[in-house]
Amino acid sequence: MVFPDPLPLVPFPVSVQRLDGTLPLPATARIAGDDALTALLRDDLAARTGLVLGTAGTASAGDIEVHIDSAVSHDEGYALTVTDRIRIVGHDAAGAYFGTRTLLQLVQADGDAWSVPRLEIEDAPRFAYRGVMLDVARHFFDVDAVKRWIDRASDLKANTLHLHLTDDQGWRLHIDAWPLLTERGAATSALGDPGGFYTKDDIREIVTHAARRHMIVVPEIDLPGHTHAIGLAYPELVEPPVMNDALRADAERLGQPLPVAGEPYLGWGVGHSSVRIGDERVYEFVADVLDETAALFPGPYLHIGGDECLGTDPADFAAFIARATRIAADTGKTPVAWHEAGAVADVAPGTVGQYWGALDPSEAHAADAAHFVAREGALILSPSDAAYLDMKPSADFPLGLTWAGVVDLHRAYGWDPATVVDGIDDSAILGVEAPLWTETVRTPEDADRLAFPRAAAIAEIAWSSPDGPEREWASFRDRVARLAPAWKTAGIRFTPIEEIA
CATH class of the missing domain: 3.30.379.10 (Chitobiase/beta-hexosaminidase domain 2-like)
Structure with missing residues (x-):
């Protein structure tokens, strides 16, 4: 041959x-x-x-x-x-x-x-952290589906699965100290689809499966926003929904409901929810939840969210992030937060920032990201207009969103982490992650169609040197096309390259 x-x-x-x-x-x-x-x-x-x-x-x-x-x-x-x-x-x-x-x-x-x-x-790899993210909050994926996602990612030499476990649409992790979170906050998903949650034994099974394939699992408890589901269980912990013009416009355009206190949220608008930042009981809740979560996941990181708090006063947001990152650090884990948390002067030292802005960042986003490095932390790069797997890979693709743009395979491959934020090179970059948010992703087959082959592009960016052999578009396009027979054998419902390149 x-x-x-x-x-x-x-x-x-x-x-x-x-x-x-x-x-x-x-x-x-x-x-x-x-x-x-x-x-x-x-x-x-x-x-x-x-x-x-x-x-x-x-x-x-x-x-x-x-x-x-x-x-x-x-x-x-x-x-x-x-x-x-x-x-x-x-x-x-x-x-x-x-x-x-x-x-x-x-x-x-x-x-x-x-x-x-x-x-x-x-x-050998370029970066120590090479991740994929699966949003199981907006649409729930059972244990077997998560394990298959781990298998697909590790075959591309990813070593981290970031599980987005909580959001407005559902709370997916059982917490002993607050049992109503899953009893009342896990029943539905976006668009009114069925919900679900993971028991602690479920999580242990996922973590064990990941470890066998040399992956860690990073849990995310999204705070202080994206917390509508908490209010279904413990309404005293959350503020009333705060509407904004973008939320109203999206709800009307998509024919989706606006959030209503005490009712499951079936849309996917953002920025309307928050815990009661001035209530001391909230911090007891945060400590209990993060303690139990940290105990389940043996990896070094604990993600606390911190994004899209559009209705939260900046001073309140800063007070919460400063305190929550320290609560996370007290569990023995390294806190991780989305890049907005970098605007907080007193974010806990060593906190890792996850950058989800554009490849050409605004001055504010770049400053927020750089602040994590100044505070003894590092960055995970997930630019939404290149690494977000939920963005449509072509304008007429039946799945995905376009708020960050259309991300075809060429765009997903054609960027370098060390050039995104000025002054932040490989020494300050922990790694790269490809998130899959699931507003439009209702099945594992949907996940495959959006993620593959673009997940392979992000995997090569995370592993291979930018000046390494064959590290260029024509070669990559040829090589990833040759993986199609193996992907078919593995049952991956990938999108043909010619449709999204």
Whole structure:
């Protein structure tokens, strides 16, 4: 078999040295090495090819071996060689795992058989944080759907799932100290669709599944706005809805209801809700919720929202963010907040900011983002007009929104995190995240259609150096197109590239 050039690899590795020929991958091949990694690779190869490979204590010619050696590369890096056998050596378990993701992309049909090109790869990520976000508040996704989202993301070497767990449309996480949140605040979703919530055992299952694929889960409890659902359970904690002209105009244009205190909110307008910032009972609520949330998620981050508080007095907003980021830090986690929280002079030191403004930021947005770095924190880049997977990929696409513009595949690929905010380079950037908000996303199939292949573009931006080999549009377009057979086998309902490029 003649393998394509460039190779069907996304993200593209730091270094690839092609050797002559290919190595057949027959049903008699075996996998040796780290037990957890070999078991997962065995399962994934079976799903990809139908081959059910055996295991071995020691690899021989024609076999696959997966090992860990800290002398190789650096954090999450790996070396992959294909000569008379396939050998993957990770700097750590994560690196070895990501090496197996590269191998899965290299396995190609060779008539009725399978083979892998002979080559040598050395690879490691550009950024430590490479994320996707799933909004399960506006539309609820069950445990199995979240696990499939994790699988899709980790195959592209993402290592973080950000779960947006609470919003005006629903509260999705059971909290023992405040049980009415899910009893009364989780029944519906946007557009009147069914709701749902996660028990603590559900979350443990999601976290365990993610950890097996070397991903952490970052929970978001959105505060002090996006809190209408709290009022369904504990009305004494929230302010009456605050209307604004944009909210009214959108409701009329979309034929959606305006928010009404005490009633589930079925629209998707923003900026109308807030907790009672001056009420001490609110901070007891925040402490209880963040404590229980932090205990469920072993990763280092706890996201507290902080966006789109359009009806909140700036002084009240500042007082809340200063206090809430410290409550989050008291759980032992690093607080994360959307970039508006950077306007607060006293945001807790070390808080990470998540930037969702435009690629060409306003002066205020840029200053807000930079303030996190000045306060000993860092930035996650999620520019809405390039990285938001819920933006329409073409003007006539049946799903998605356009408030940040139309984001086709070329635009999703054609930006660099280090050039978004002046003065903020790689040293101050924790990483990159591709959010999928779910106003129009009602099913997992909808999520696939919006996310793929654009999620692959963001994955390459997060992993690969901007001046690395094959790191250019024509190559990427060719390479991601060659992943289509594997995506079909995995059941990913992706949108054909020619429709959105």
